[in-house]
Amino acid sequence: xxxxxxxxxxxxxxxxxxxxxxxxxxxxxxxxxxxxxxxxxxxxxxxxxxxxxxxxxxxxxxxxxxxxxxxxxxxxxxxxxxxxxxxxxxxxxxxxxxxxxxxxxxxxxxxxxxxx
Amino acid sequence: xxxxxxxxxxxxxxxxxxxxxxxxxxxxxxxxxxxxxxxxxxxxxxxxxxxxxxxxxxxxxxxxxxxxxxxxxxxxxxxxxxxxxxxxxxxxxxxxxxxxxxxxxxxxxxxxxx
Numbered sequence: 638x639x640x641x642x643x644x645x646x647x648x649x650x651x652x653x654x655x656x657x658x659x660x661x662x663x664x665x666x667x668x669x670x671x672x673x674x675x676x677x678x679x680x681x682x683x684x685x686x687x688x689x690x691x692x693x694x695x696x697x698x699x700x701x702x703x704x705x706x707x708x709x710x711x712x713x714x715x716x717x718x719x720x721x722x723x724x725x726x727x728x729x730x731x732x733x734x735x736x737x738x739x740x741x742x743x744x745x746x747x748x749x750x751x752x753x
Numbered sequence: 754x755x756x757x758x759x760x761x762x763x764x765x766x767x768x769x770x771x772x773x774x775x776x777x778x779x780x781x782x783x784x785x786x787x788x789x790x791x792x793x794x795x796x797x798x799x800x801x802x803x804x805x806x807x808x809x810x811x812x813x814x815x816x817x818x819x820x821x822x823x824x825x826x827x828x829x830x831x832x833x834x835x836x837x838x839x840x841x842x843x844x845x846x847x848x849x850x851x852x853x854x855x856x857x858x859x860x861x862x863x864x865x866x867x
Contacts, residue, residue: 727795
């Protein structure tokens with residue numbers, strides 16, 4: 638069974654500073670990886686996804702993530718954070734059988750706090 | 754734009770009541786999912802469905818059942834609500850086509866069982 642680890646429960650970053658959120662996955666085949674963001678009181682919004690090809694993936698809101706198979710990682714980065722980036726961030730991996738998607742396995746989330 | 758809607762944003766029920774949470778998607782997606790979200794635990798998969806009248810157990814199905822009579826609608830049922838089912842419930846949908854497992858989420862239903 639697949640699993641996702643987000644080692645940092647909380648991260649505090651100053652506005653304008655760079656950001657990296659860590660994600661490690663465990664999956665037996667080629668993973669389908671996602672980063673979602675959840676603002677307070679909101680549902681989940683997809684930031685970016687990786688299926689194959691270029692290992693550096695660009696997403697919305699200036700975010701990017703790099704897939705590193707050798708490290709089983711899919712870390713999320715942003716060069717300069719804004720106060721509006723304060724939210725909960727979830728990394729996820731898709732399991733699948735021959736019939737379709739089996740649902741996403743999520744990490745426990747990283748709560749991002751932005752300091753003025 | 755894909756839209757996934759959930760019948761209620763907030764719900765308060767009493768212990769032992771039968772509770773229905775409804776989810777509707779408007780993009781003709783084959784797959785639909787129910788998750789619960791709890792602080793410090795992330796999202797956990799309760800049930801999912803590949804097609805009408807099909808259902809599969811997720812990681813935490815105990816105490817829940819589901820119904821999918823129409824392609825666009827997926828209901829989560831708490832047969833006898835208990836306080837440990839107080840949580841945020843999120844519905845999602847996705848296409849079956851190979852290479853696209855992106856899930857689209859609804860806004861969530863915050864259920865409190867007293």
